[in-house]
Amino acid sequence: MPAQTPSREDAPAAPGVRIHRISAREAAVLMVLAIPVGLASGVSAVVLSLAVHHATAALMGWQGHWWLIGVPAVGAALSALYLKTFLHDDAGHGVPELIRAVSVGAGHLRRDLVFSRLISSFLTISSGGSAGLEGPIATSGGAIGSLIARALRFSERRRILLLGYGVAGAVAAIFNAPLTGTVFALEVILGEWSALAILPTIIAAVSATQFSRLTLGNQIAFPHEVFAFGTLDLLACMVLGLMTGLLSVGFQRSLRFTEVQFDRLRAPFWAKAGTGGLLVGLGGFFLPAILYDGYDAIQRFLQDQAGISLLFLGAFVVLKFAACCLTLGSGGSGGVFAPSLVLGSATGYGFGRLLRLALPGFVLATPNAYSLVGMAGMVAGLMHAPLTGMFLVLEITVGYRLILPLMMVAVLSMLVSFYFELGSVYTRELVDHGLLARRGSDQQLLRTMEIRELLDAEDIVLHEHTLLGEFVEIFKNAKRNIFPVVDERTGRWQGVVYLDDIRPYLFDRTLYSIMNMGSVMDESLPTIESNESALTAIQKFESSGAWSLPVVDNGVFLGMMSKSTLFDRYRRELIVQGAT
Numbered sequence: 001m002p003a004q005t006p007s008r009e010d011a012p013a014a015p016g017v018r019i020h021r022i023s024a025r026e027a028a029v030l031m032v033l034a035i036p037v038g039l040a041s042g043v044s045a046v047v048l049s050l051a052v053h054h055a056t057a058a059l060m061g062w063q064g065h066w067w068l069i070g071v072p073a074v075g076a077a078l079s080a081l082y083l084k085t086f087l088h089d090d091a092g093h094g095v096p097e098l099i100r101a102v103s104v105g106a107g108h109l110r111r112d113l114v115f116s117r118l119i120s121s122f123l124t125i126s127s128g129g130s131a132g133l134e135g136p137i138a139t140s141g142g143a144i145g146s147l148i149a150r151a152l153r154f155s156e157r158r159r160i161l162l163l164g165y166g167v168a169g170a171v172a173a174i175f176n177a178p179l180t181g182t183v184f185a186l187e188v189i190l191g192e193w194s195a196l197a198i199l200p201t202i203i204a205a206v207s208a209t210q211f212s213r214l215t216l217g218n219q220i221a222f223p224h225e226v227f228a229f230g231t232l233d234l235l236a237c238m239v240l241g242l243m244t245g246l247l248s249v250g251f252q253r254s255l256r257f258t259e260v261q262f263d264r265l266r267a268p269f270w271a272k273a274g275t276g277g278l279l280v281g282l283g284g285f286f287l288p289a290i291l292y293d294g295y296d297a298i299q300r301f302l303q304d305q306a307g308i309s310l311l312f313l314g315a316f317v318v319l320k321f322a323a324c325c326l327t328l329g330s331g332g333s334g335g336v337f338a339p340s341l342v343l344g345s346a347t348g349y350g351f352g353r354l355l356r357l358a359l360p361g362f363v364l365a366t367p368n369a370y371s372l373v374g375m376a377g378m379v380a381g382l383m384h385a386p387l388t389g390m391f392l393v394l395e396i397t398v399g400y401r402l403i404l405p406l407m408m409v410a411v412l413s414m415l416v417s418f419y420f421e422l423g424s425v426y427t428r429e430l431v432d433h434g435l436l437a438r439r440g441s442d443q444q445l446l447r448t449m450e451i452r453e454l455l456d457a458e459d460i461v462l463h464e465h466t467l468l469g470e471f472v473e474i475f476k477n478a479k480r481n482i483f484p485v486v487d488e489r490t491g492r493w494q495g496v497v498y499l500d501d502i503r504p505y506l507f508d509r510t511l512y513s514i515m516n517m518g519s520v521m522d523e524s525l526p527t528i529e530s531n532e533s534a535l536t537a538i539q540k541f542e543s544s545g546a547w548s549l550p551v552v553d554n555g556v557f558l559g560m561m562s563k564s565t566l567f568d569r570y571r572r573e574l575i576v577q578g579a580t
Contacts, residue, residue, distance in 0.1 A: 034200035041141030041169030042208030055126035058167035059554045068283040075127025076277030076332040077270040079120040094139030095426045107159030113143035114168035128291040130323035131334020141170030164190040169202045169208030177395040179458035181205040184388045225367035241409040245416025248381030276330020280323045290320045294342035301349040301371040313350040318555025348374020349393035378414040386410035463488040469512030486557045495521035495559040
């Protein structure tokens with residue numbers, strides 16, 4: 001019979017075609033899952049937003065009463081007690097936990113984070129704590145995505161992506177801004193812009209935003225008039241960018257300083273949080289605008305309301321700055337997104353007012369226009385996220401009239417902040433501990449490699465009492481020139497024998513029944529623990545100068561790992577990540 005010609009369907013697919021099919025199938029699955037992840041995140045955002053709104057509205061009716069000074073203290077203390085007593089968790093703004101889970105945590109987040117930060121931030125902020133809801137809501141959204149991925153037994157890659165989808169949905173819902181939620185998740189949390197990250201993230205953000213609009217209404221976060229900027233304003237924005245950059249550096253360092261000082265206090269954790277809350281309440285008694293998230297103050301700046309003096313602005317920036325540091329640094333629960341917007345808005349508004357006083361004969365943008373641009377600058381400087389700051393303002397202005405000043409201020413602010421601080425307010429601690437590893441970076445690739453998967457296939461081992469004659473028989477079938485020596489009874493690592501050290505004795509048959517491997521064993525070679533990262537393994541290769549190192553589990557020998565195996569796996573991981 002004549003040989004049959006293979007049909008197009010039977011022919012093997014080219015490697016590139018197969019990768020495309022796998023990626024398309026995976027993208028379809030992730031885009032479908034992005035919808036429930038986004039909706040669930042939107043629900044958490046709406047629930048917390050409504051709860052805080054009603055609680056603060058109730059307290060507003062009692063404004064001016066002296067006993068309100070103690071309410072932030074009670075709320076902060078209860079928040080700290082709830083987290084520490086019931087969940088054995090520390091307070092914080094949550095976002096660093098998300099970034100750590102993406103960098104070195106394989107996308108895993110604790111289940112309780114779905115609700116724990118929502119409850120703790122409600123107790124802190126609804127009682128007057130000076131912080132934002134965005135960080136806790138983002139943490140809840142990320143935990144929802146991680147939980148769904150774990151329930152479906154997804155790989156590390158998919159867990160991380162679903163975590164990002166949840167964050168995008170949460171932020172999009174709270175601001176009614178799907179682009180901002182998308183960019184925040186990609187720029188701040190995931191740190192990547194691949195197709196598998198971008199497209200489903202957009203879907204999650206849109207799903208969450210639509211739910212938010214159905215329940216809360218389609219309202220712009222900060223209504224305002226239409227603004228216009230001229231050439232002189234663009235030059236002035238360079239100065240504003242420098243100002244917001246320096247202010248973000250000051251805020252970040254002040255927050256760390258406050259945390260350190262409260263950690264040094266010899267007092268119960270709940271008392272520390274209560275002390276911080278009491279100081280916030282005292283400041284709020286004299287200037288109530290510094291309490292809560294501060295969005296009402298932003299609205300006043302954007303509407304350029306009469307009666308806002310430069311003295312008030314100065315007092316507001318100083319006291320709001322201090323109140324945020326005290327709330328978060330003492331152990332209260334909340335985020336820094338809202339404080340960055342409030343401080344940026346006040347700084348921009350004050351800058352616009354001063355500019356008009358300094359240049360009375362020039363046509364300049366209104367102070368409330370500078371208030372919007374200042375918001376983008378502060379977000380960019382504090383979070384090292386210029387795109388997030390720009391897109392947030394673009395979405396709430398519903399237009400692109402401010403694109404040039406926004407770009408100018410956001411980029412300059414981030415550059416100034418980056419000059420003084422290696423990490424953002426979210427990543428500085430991770431950077432200090434070497435835990436920040438973005439997707440595609442050397443650190444991230446090496447940290448995700450499993451040491452046990454890099455062991456060489458050959459499993460020839462020697463024992464301390466193995467005779468030279470026995471070694472000669474073993475050597476005949478060996479493909480390496482380095483031989484591990486392990487304890488015959490326990491399997492524990494003892495050392496290594498090099499063929500070059502044995503070679504001078506191979507032709508002296510009189511030594512075959514006398515000489516054992518213990519006499520030529522090298523015990524100085526460092527070992528690699530099986531739970532260590534490939535990054536640590538590389539450091540040990542470099543420090544020892546060895547080409548092959550033993551891998552152990554609590555001293556028990558598992559196998560040898562060569563530098564060539566490690567770097568070959570690294571090369572293949574680069575190819576895989578490039579394809580996705």
